[in-house]
Amino acid sequence: MKNEFTRRNYPKEEEFYDTYFECIDAASKLLDDVWHPNKECSDKARHNRDYFLKAGQLNTLTYDSASVLHDAEGFSSAQIHLVSSHRDVTVRIDKSGNEFTATIVRDQSK
Secondary structure, eight states: OOOOEEEEEEOSHHHHHHHHHHHHHHHHHHHTTSOOOOTTOOHHHHHHHHHHHHTTOOOSOEEEEEEEEEETTEEEEEEEEEEOSSEEEEEEEEEETTEEEEEEEEEEEO
16 A cells, blocks of 8 residues: 555535546546536535535535545545435545546445
């Protein structure tokens, strides 16, 4: 296992997308039709997400947060946390050279 540390957390999807769009692309390809990123997310969209999540009516996975991890050489991976009213998913995206590989590290039904 790599000697990694958390460099930064991203509670806002649009901020993570602006810098790490390759990670989002890898995760969305892995999840295919289950999750689609919202690069124009806003505080209003997050408010709506939280409302429907608490009401148990958020049926599709949506971005909750992301963390960027570094090792001694810089960026090494990222983790994206996705939620719905019925599911909790964490996707890890590893970088090797110029390639980004996504894997699901947690997929839990609620």
